[in-house]
Amino acid sequence: MxxxxxxxxxxxxxxxxxxxxxxxxxxxxxYENRPQKPLDEYVDLEADFQKLFQLAQDGETIELPAGHFKFSKALILDGKNNITIKGAGMDKTVLSFRGQTEGAEGIRVANGHNITLEDFTVQDAIGDNIKAIYIDTIIFRNLKTEWTDVPNTTLGAYGLYPVICKNVLIENCEALRGSDSGLYVGQSQDVVIRNNITTENVCGINVENSGNVDIYNNKCFNNTSGITALDIPGLTRYMDDIRIHDNQIYENTLYNFAPAGNVAASTVAGTGITLWAAKNVSVYDNEIVDNPFPIVMFSFVGTNYMAKDKEYAPVAASERARNEVSAEEEASLREDVINAKWSADENYNPYNVDISFRNNKWSFGSFRKKLQTTGGALFTLATWGKNAHLWYDGVDNPDGSTVCIDGNNDFIVVNLDIMNDSKNIEFKELMTKCSAD
Known part of the structure; x- marks a missing residue:
């Protein structure tokens, strides 16, 4: 016995x-297993490609041939207008920067007007795969940006990275494995992001301090967070007028692999949409399904309070030199740099303002997925495993007009009471109805 x-x-x-x-x-x-093609199977035509970019005249089309090509330094187009950079097709023209030793970006486009990039793939840049800065009218079309290694902190930050631009169109692109964001738009005006696929990034689509932005008909899945909209202090402009609609945002439960100290490292896995001190954002007609935390919304007041006891390791000089981190990029990436800028920015509004949710389809996904990351487990344990549509820090806009809802009468909100160390977490049904447009 x-x-x-x-x-x-x-x-x-x-x-x-x-x-x-x-x-x-x-x-x-x-993540999906993506075997890497051996770098010695890529063709070295770097000198020829460098000449194409350096010698391009205004009005020309830079034709990139089909094939897999490797590069040791960035391809730069600076001060040119009315230029098209065109490959033979996504996955047909593939530019690899896996062996990069100079520069941070794969492709950098700066100081120009009317630039189109289309029909090619960029892989494995040290920093950002494609960066555009100070461009008026730029189109990213039929591009793939990816890092071919498993998701980890050594991967580059941004797949497509237009910053301080006007008239931006990103369409029919694919973005994979950015350690910050697959598709990112910062400090830009008049932006359309449509018909794209983002997967296996920390943030699938990320819009920061930009105005008049339409984000629609995108598929965002298996990221840490599907779509992020944020407004932070100390930059060249603030956020205004963001429309997130008709997107499929589902199963965003990938572990967070952003480097420690970066803002993206605080993103909670399992989040459909992240809003941080967002302004005038309309979220409507989306499928926000199988995300344990459909909407996570924090003010800058709340996140600054949570960061009060954090210790930040300085960026090592060798790392800074290797990545050639620019001032505008560091200001967007580093949480400690952002926090330090708040006191100096007298015009910055740290609250979420005029956020509306209309006619979205919701579901919460697996309970198990809530528990598989530290942030998700803390949220879940603190609320006894209950589901909610909106998880927020409890810091409302003192002038009113924080959040309204239409088309969902059982929209559940959890107030995480961050400013009181979560001592009085509260669930409630949001009854504030949106006024007609």
């Missing part, structure tokens, strides 16, 4: 351990 009981106990222990492993692992959505 004793032997029987002993064997039974061992069996039960095995089943218990197996059950725990199944609970935490079986339903965990992981």
């Amino acid at each position: 004793k032997k029987f009981l002993k064997n039974t106990g061992i069996t039960l222990a095995i089943f218990l351990v197996a059950g725990l492993i199944w609970w935490f692992v079986s339903d965990y959505q992981v």
Whole structure:
């Protein structure tokens, strides 16, 4: 009998351990395995490509041939107008910067007007795969940007990165494995982001301090957060008028692999849409499904309070030199740099203002996925596993007009009471109805 009981106990222990492993692992959505093509199978025509970019005249089309090509330094187009950079097709013309030793970007476009990039793939730049700065009218079309290694902190920050631009169109692109964002637009005006696919990034689509932005008909899945909209202090402009609509935002439960100290490292895995001190954002007609935390909304007041006891490791000089981090990029990436700018920016509004949700389709996904990251587990344990549509820090706009809802009468909000160290977490049904446009 004793032997029987002993064997039974061992069996039960095995089943218990197996059950725990199944609970935490079986339903965990992981990245897709993407074998890397050996770099020695890429063709070295770097000198020819560099000449194409350096010698391009206004009004020309730079034709990139089909094939897989490798580069040791960035391709730069500076001070040119009315230029098209055109490949043979996504995955047909592939530019690899896996062996990059000079520069931070794969392609950098600066100080120009009317630039189009289309029909090619960029891989594995040290910093950002394609960066555009100070461009009036730029089109990114039928591009793929990706890092081919597994998602980890050493990967580059941004796939497509237009910053301080006007009249930006990003369409029919694919973005994979940015350690900050797949598609990012910062400090820009008049932007359309449509018909794109983002997956396996920390943030699928990220819009920061930009105005008159339409984000629609995109598929954002298996990122840490599907779509992010934020407004931070100390930059060249503030956010205004963002429309997020008709997107498929689903199963964004990938682990957060942003480098420690970066803003994106605070993104909660399982989030459909992240709003941070956002202004005039309309979220409507989206499918926000199978995300444990459909909407996470924080003010700058709340996040600054949470960061009060954090210690930030300085960026090592060698790392800074290797990545050639620009001032505008560091101001967007580093949480400590952003926090330091708040006191000096007298015109910055740290609250969420005029956020509306209309006619979205919602679901919460697997309970297990809530528990698979530190942030998600803390949210879940603090709320006894309850579901909610909107998770927010409890810091309202003192002038009113924080959030309204239409088309969903059981929209549940959880106030995380961040400023009181989450002592009085509260669930409530949001009854503030949006006025007609």
